[in-house]
Amino acid sequence: MGIEVVWQDERGKEIERVGDPLNRLTLVVLAFPLDHCKCLCFLDPYGDTYFNRLQIPVFLKEIEEVELSITDTAIKNYYEERAILAKEAKWQEAAIAQIEASKAASQAESIKDHLRAIAGLAKRSINEVHTYLRCIGD
DSSP states (O other): OOOEEEEEETTOOEEEEEOOTTOHHHHHHHHSOOTTOSSGGGOOTTSEEEEOTTTHHHHHHHHHHHHHHOOHHHHHHHHHHHHHHHHHTTOOHHHHHHHHHHHHSOOHHHHHHHHHHHHHHHHHHTTOTTEEEEEEOO
16 A cells, blocks of 8 residues: 545544555655655655645655656666665575566656645645545555
8 A cells, every 4th residue: 555645624523535555655755755855755654644635736846856757767676776786695596586576667757647636635735725645554
């Protein structure tokens, strides 16, 4: 399970959700440099992160900017680096094969579509008071 983004009210009631069963947002967090970001850099693949209505415009802008940097080549390079590290760490062959299979798959457009869905959710929530975006890690 990846990082799901949930628009919720102040009592935690879900208004809308963008699920992430294919770990697309997690891949963005791990594979792309986010040190220039004020919000995205705090997404935790294993925990929850909340953004309030003052932070959501920044979060939205960062999602849109990161989308522009996503290419199949960048994703392939990320997986190549992970495969090298896994081999050096003497991981099991099945785990290395899974990393290499991910490297071969074209994923950029799928990830961009996912980020657009998150951006749409953020845009709908942007002017609503007492609501939050909750990013739920694994």
